[in-house]
Amino acid sequence: MAGPIVVGVDGSEASRAAIEWAAADARRRRLPLKVVHVCEQWPRGIDGRKYCLGTLEAGADSARAVSGDVEVSTELLEGNVVEALIAQSASAESLVLGSRGLGGFAGLVLGSVGMAVAGHAAGPAVIVRAPAVALHNQIVVGDDGSECAREAMAYAIEQARARHARLLVIYAWQAPIVSAYAPDYGLLLEDAFREESRTAQERVSRWRQEHPDIEITDHQVAEHPVPALSKASTTADLVVVGSRGLGGFASAVLGSVSHGVLHRAACPVAVVRPRGEES
Structure with missing residues (x-):
């Protein structure tokens, strides 16, 4: 499929590794890269949208630093995280996520979002745990x-x-x-x-x-x-x-x-x- 590579970001360490992987993959395969963040409902009195936009732009800046001349776009999503990401996968070449987000338990190697999306994504779902430390080819x-x-x-x-x-x-x-x-x-x-x-x-x-x-x-x-x-x-x-x-x-x-x-x-x-x- 000729759609973009979509990477979900949330500011976590695993999310940053996913950005690095997705940006490098987009550069190698000459595909556009779309960075998305799902902004969930925040408590009254807190400007959650401002935080969400900051998380999204920080992810996009990191992607641009890795991807060079790759076309990078962004989209702020709302609603349920899993449902929003699965919907994105329908038009994506692939969907890339970190193995565990900010809401996960430290002892888990794979969070509930990654597991759910991997099982329901419309196409390839890539789960990234940490930045690459060695290249095996x-x-x-x-x-x-x-x-x-x-x-x-x-x-x-x-x-x-x-x-x-x-x-x-x-x-x-x-x-x-x-x-x-x-x-x-x-x-x-x-x-x-x-x-x-x-x-x-x-x-x-x-x-x-x-x-x-x-x-x-x-x-x-x-x-x-x-x-x-x-x-x-x-x-x-x-x-x-x-x-x-x-x-x-x-x-x-x-x-x-x-x-x-x-x-x-x-x-x-x-x-x-x-x-x-x-x-």
């Missing part, structure tokens, strides 16, 4: 063959191309629940993993053929996807996951894997929902 994407995973792969390819980075595709296979007393239990699992890995490798092979300008590697592992992707995040600049995988409930807007990765990843996480999917 690698994007990691989780793949399970689902529609959400295909959308995640498309976004990961865009990111890898813009960054001139490698792309690592991880397929994490979970063994089905089978009685250990079943005949040939170990052989059955080995055969199943081998077949699933072959299918995953074939998907990656097609992506390599379609995108020869990107260095794409793949890794298949018999492990739960959350620890597999979390470990890979320690040497990645971004982890990309679909909002729901093949194992999720149809009514769930945010699957257990994306939920787990958001809480455990060591780098920014992009959660991608297919556009047009009902929330």
Whole structure:
């Protein structure tokens, strides 16, 4: 989608990291950047709008300092924070947020706003915890063959191309629940993993053929996807996951894997929902 990258700001430390990430992404991908702040209702007698405008302009100034010649616009929003940000995602190329805002508990790695928006955003939602301290030149994407995973792969390819980075595709296979007393239990699992890995490798092979300008590697592992992707995040600049995988409930807007990765990843996480999917 050709809309702007939208970043939500609230003056928190995580919000400043989100501004830095969004501005750099807009510069790399030659997209406009829109800085928004949701001004909630303030107590009587307090000029909340003045504070909100100050927060918005401070965020925009920070974005301009990072983004160079990128077109930066601002919009002050009102109402419920989650609803306002989700509405912005409908016309945004992606929505970028800090992992935890000013209203969160210090011990949490992901606030309620970030979690809610990641599950309901109309397109990619990027959650940023802290400023980058090292550059790895690698994007990691989780793949399970689902529609959400295909959308995640498309976004990961865009990111890898813009960054001139490698792309690592991880397929994490979970063994089905089978009685250990079943005949040939170990052989059955080995055969199943081998077949699933072959299918995953074939998907990656097609992506390599379609995108020869990107260095794409793949890794298949018999492990739960959350620890597999979390470990890979320690040497990645971004982890990309679909909002729901093949194992999720149809009514769930945010699957257990994306939920787990958001809480455990060591780098920014992009959660991608297919556009047009009902929330």
